[in-house]
Amino acid sequence: MSRYTGPRLKVMRALGVDLPGLSRKSISERPNPPGQHGARPQRKSGFGLQLQEKQKLRFNYGLTEHQMRRLVLDARRDRGSTGDKLAELLERRLDNAVFRSGFAPTVMAARQLVNHGHVEVNGRAVDIPSYRLRFGDVITLRERSRKLAAVQASLAEPALSRPEWLAFDEAKKLASVAHLPAVSDIPFPIEMQLVVEYYSQRI
Template identity: 60%
Template sequence: MARTTGPRLKIMRALGVELPGLSRKSIENRPNPPGQHGNQASRRRRSDFAVKLMEKQKIRFNYGVSEKQMRRLMLEARKGSEPTGEKLMSLLERRLDNVVFRAGFAPTGISARQLVNHGHILLNGKSANIPSIRLQVGDVVTLKEKSRKIPIVVEALATPSLTQPEWLSVDSTTASVKVGHLPSIEDVPFPLDVQQVVEYYANRV
């Protein structure tokens, strides 16, 4: 897991996009990049490399993955007949910590990873504490009964950060979520040009 340190809002301002997995805060009132020359930087044309790098960083920060993990995922995404970018995002969306977040059990992906790491989650009835576990169709993720009383969980359930995606079926009475089908590129909850990411790694992995 890639540990995010420093002000999360500053990261989103630098990338020019709100990343729900990183923070619930909005950059609406401060859309320009941080720093003394933020206004000038926002008007300057970015190089092709800078654009590719920023698109890649959006993924890394939203899903909390390291560069090493990104390279492994990209290698896996290249296999098969499915478009590389679409497969990459499906692999990321199906991470256990992301499903916990997208189901509304945690306010951010970072909080979801903590819930998983600390043993608050069941996967198909068994304890699961590895955030990167990849879910398959039919898998069921459940909050342990005692864990449903954690203040951050109670708040997240009352005011979810995002609309629950169609590929997940959430049962609020049992605090569980089932994977109905695999997610698509349209399910990514922030604007992303994934082809730029594929091109970034074209000669790097």
């Protein structure tokens, strides 16, 4: 399945939640589902609820279904809760950390910065958006990349407040991993157990 490039606000309205990684816009002015007259509220089945929670994660972090399945398999190998580990792995992606640090307005924009070689981890250029950060890693942009208009605009007005697991140095314009993220660091309401249940029957 290819990466989604369609209308972002429409997706958020269908899921009934703002996804800051997908778009800076909000559904507050049009909270009703998409459709000519707004779809009537329907009671979702168990599968429908599981699918909805899974789609929240997939669209917010800009992942393909194949990438989601791979992360779930990685999370299963951990001794702890699969849901907690899945949340940690999603947040630890480099493109997400660049977004949460305030260098980009969305995860998609952050992925573009990474792909184009603007991002450095521990002083070395990394152009892999799925790069998994570890405790103590330092994220910054190349010197000339910090002068990009889009980067400066995002730093001046970040889409979200920075999470506690990322320590940001305003003077040096760098972020470091202070501790590993948790489910509570996901910036929208999510039921991780429903996501785990969805994949338990499909992997």
